[in-house]
Amino acid sequence: MTSTADLHLWPLWLLPVVPFAGFVANGLIGRRLPKPVVSAIALIATLIPFLQVTNIWLHFKSIPVPYVENIGTWIWTGAFHADFAFQLDQLTMIMLLVVTGVGFLIHIYSVGYMAHEEGYWRFFAYLNLFMFFMLTLVLAENFLLMFVGWEGVGLASYLLIGFYYLKDSAAKAGKKAFVVNRIGDFGFLLAMFLLVAHFGTLSFSGVFAQVTQHPEWQGGFLTAIALFLVLGATGKSAQIPLYVWLPDAMEGPTPVSALIHAATMVTAGVYMIARTHVIFDRSPFTLGVVAIIGAATAFFAATIGLVQTDIKRVLAYSTVSQLGYMFLACGVASYASGIFHLVTHAFFKGLLFLAAGSVIHALGGEQDMRVMGGLRTKIPITFWTMTAAVFAISGLPPFAGFFSKDEILYQAFLSPNGGKILWFIGLVTAFLTAFYMFRLWYLTFFGQSRAADTHQLEQHGAAVHARADSTLVMEAEAEPDHGHGHGHAQGVHESPRIMLGPLVILGILSVIGGWIGVPAAMHGHNEIASFLAPIFGGEGAEGSNQLALTLAVVSTLTALAGWFTAHVFYYAKPELPAKLAQQLRFVYLLLLNKYKVDELYGVAVVGPLLLISRYLLKGLIDTGVVEGTAYAAGYTAQGFGALVARIQSGNIRSYAGWLSLGAAVLLIVTYFGLTAHLSLR
Amino acid sequence: MVVPIYYYLILSAILFSIGVAAFLIKRNIITVFMSIELMLNAVNLTFVAFAHHWHQVSGQIFVFFVMVVAAAEAAVGLAIIIAVFRTRNTLNVDAVDLMKL
Numbered sequence: 001m002t003s004t005a006d007l008h009l010w011p012l013w014l015l016p017v018v019p020f021a022g023f024v025a026n027g028l029i030g031r032r033l034p035k036p037v038v039s040a041i042a043l044i045a046t047l048i049p050f051l052q053v054t055n056i057w058l059h060f061k062s063i064p065v066p067y068v069e070n071i072g073t074w075i076w077t078g079a080f081h082a083d084f085a086f087q088l089d090q091l092t093m094i095m096l097l098v099v100t101g102v103g104f105l106i107h108i109y110s111v112g113y114m115a116h117e118e119g120y121w122r123f124f125a126y127l128n129l130f131m132f133f134m135l136t137l138v139l140a141e142n143f144l145l146m147f148v149g150w151e152g153v154g155l156a157s158y159l160l161i162g163f164y165y166l167k168d169s170a171a172k173a174g175k176k177a178f179v180v181n182r183i184g185d186f187g188f189l190l191a192m193f194l195l196v197a198h199f200g201t202l203s204f205s206g207v208f209a210q211v212t213q214h215p216e217w218q219g220g221f222l223t224a225i226a227l228f229l230v231l232g233a234t235g236k237s238a239q240i241p242l243y244v245w246l247p248d249a250m251e252g253p254t255p256v257s258a259l260i261h262a263a264t265m266v267t268a269g270v271y272m273i274a275r276t277h278v279i280f281d282r283s284p285f286t287l288g289v290v291a292i293i294g295a296a297t298a299f300f301a302a303t304i305g306l307v308q309t310d311i312k313r314v315l316a317y318s319t320v321s322q323l324g325y326m327f328l329a330c331g332v333a334s335y336a337s338g339i340f341h342l343v344t345h346a347f348f349k350g351l352l353f354l355a356a357g358s359v360i361h362a363l364g365g366e367q368d369m370r371v372m373g374g375l376r377t378k379i380p381i382t383f384w385t386m387t388a389a390v391f392a393i394s395g396l397p398p399f400a401g402f403f404s405k406d407e408i409l410y411q412a413f414l415s416p417n418g419g420k421i422l423w424f425i426g427l428v429t430a431f432l433t434a435f436y437m438f439r440l441w442y443l444t445f446f447g448q449s450r451a452a453d454t455h456q457l458e459q460h461g462a463a464v465h466a467r468a469d470s471t472l473v474m475e476a477e478a479e480p481d482h483g484h485g486h487g488h489a490q491g492v493h494e495s496p497r498i499m500l501g502p503l504v505i506l507g508i509l510s511v512i513g514g515w516i517g518v519p520a521a522m523h524g525h526n527e528i529a530s531f532l533a534p535i536f537g538g539e540g541a542e543g544s545n546q547l548a549l550t551l552a553v554v555s556t557l558t559a560l561a562g563w564f565t566a567h568v569f570y571y572a573k574p575e576l577p578a579k580l581a582q583q584l585r586f587v588y589l590l591l592l593n594k595y596k597v598d599e600l601y602g603v604a605v606v607g608p609l610l611l612i613s614r615y616l617l618k619g620l621i622d623t624g625v626v627e628g629t630a631y632a633a634g635y636t637a638q639g640f641g642a643l644v645a646r647i648q649s650g651n652i653r654s655y656a657g658w659l660s661l662g663a664a665v666l667l668i669v670t671y672f673g674l675t676a677h678l679s680l681r
Numbered sequence: 682m683v684v685p686i687y688y689y690l691i692l693s694a695i696l697f698s699i700g701v702a703a704f705l706i707k708r709n710i711i712t713v714f715m716s717i718e719l720m721l722n723a724v725n726l727t728f729v730a731f732a733h734h735w736h737q738v739s740g741q742i743f744v745f746f747v748m749v750v751a752a753a754e755a756a757v758g759l760a761i762i763i764a765v766f767r768t769r770n771t772l773n774v775d776a777v778d779l780m781k782l
Binding site: 649652 | 708
């Protein structure tokens, strides 16, 4: 058997360990190092894994997959056994390319974006820590090691969301992300317990081999395991009902939003479902749940995205919505198209965030789209790269998003159970996606700069925007200045080259990234699907080429319709949105307030939890029972002691009195023969 | 004429009771001390009476021990009383109550 050593490849464990070394170096002594050294360490610590992955990719054909590298035993107790084992197969390969590739680009971008920030070293240390855990998650060969990565990326996410920890909203957003993710992780844990109980192992190969050997296992405990895994996935991948943390996570620096909250970490849930598809395939019910969650989230988040005014929040809801598409793909058992969309999404959504960061950078920290506008000529490179990303996410051919989204919609259409409905929801979402992305595009880059009308605008919708505005103003004030003291109307400037480089590369990928999955109907070979076929098996249903082409045309027309609507609303007749908002005031307010889901959770979950904690658990159990017992014991001893202490008065005659009393009692007892009774007892 | 034993015992009980009462009532340390001697000797009386009654010599020997201990006690006790009087200028037992909580 050949091993990586024979092929002159480095061992797999180096992939996560190198970024970890970067984290340790920057984390321990980064504070005392000059900024160029810090960024050099961080970049090298991500460049090495990227080069290694590229090298593996070039030799991939000669590696016997799945290739498992066992470093050593981790846990060995009785019948249960878990190893530090890494695995390389087609799915891992694709994830590795995305994580290290996009990760490295975003590291480069961060060098420029964070150049003037406090805690530069801290930022890069966390970023490398994230790479370490993400690579562990992707490479893990068993559920337990995957869980380590899973928790670790959550930690890195928490640390980076709360990077501006002096800002209250950022600290709260970090906490929220962490707590909401805990709920999902709870599901993952329960799934692992069930796996151990039923299979006695957590190794992927072990579990999947047993499932494959028993074709009679359908549903039942596999459904339970799968449902718990889905709960874990909804937490990490921000799906209904646990999506609420992702929009708030935008408090973190923009490169973080791009890397963790768009391109890589949030796709971990999709990766996990794809990785454990053997279990999911045996539980059609769970697949249905996944599909419904995906479709509902895609639509729901897209509608919220329609009216948001913060550029990063639009992108955040867009991410939630696109992750919904990936779930939808998994739910109709078309894992390859889900992974395909994951890849293209990593390109264009990473790019959208980086470009948005470039816009924010150019405007000196401004995030409100209502005061942007007319930036097309001022920051042309950002504009063109963002245009590529907008076209890609809207699903216009031949950009990347078109092929992956089209594949998902096609597979959903062919799905036997309610596929047409899922397809239709996906199609409507595609329209909404095109609309809000072009809305962002027009508001940011076209028309006149609205920086001067800020005040007027705020008065215009005072009642409506009161809440949103107060947060925005606070954010604007708290947003650390990027070292440019100017107001944004005057000194708008293009970002430095170190930021533009990643933008251009991702821009190119957003254009051509989809070509790896051109379907047969368009005379392509769908390379990604055939590449992943050894893992997922052949793609399920096959329709006719004609149907595929028809659906492609329909979705293209839908995207164009979305573009056209946005064009009318935000370019041709800019007064129209306000009018419509007046007419459909209820709907508008509902969307602007994000369906009040946060408030609903606050009333339904957080409030009761706080009440129970504060009064029942703290008031009754903790203060009453636990503290009460301790106090009672203490006070009893103290009181009894105080009573007995009076005997020692220091008065000799009272001692004498007690002595004679005692003697008298003894005498009486003896005399009346009571001792006899006592001793008889 | 043989005196019945209970005469001695009653006398002894009376002496002992007087001792206890004086011990409890009197405030002068020397008087208290004397009442202790009284109690000791009341007990001695019962020892001697029983020794005579049962024709056993051990009771008599006990008395000697008691007298030896009482003598030693008197020596130490008086030394303490003198020391107390030198420092506090009083022999009132109620005034000597430093040993309290």
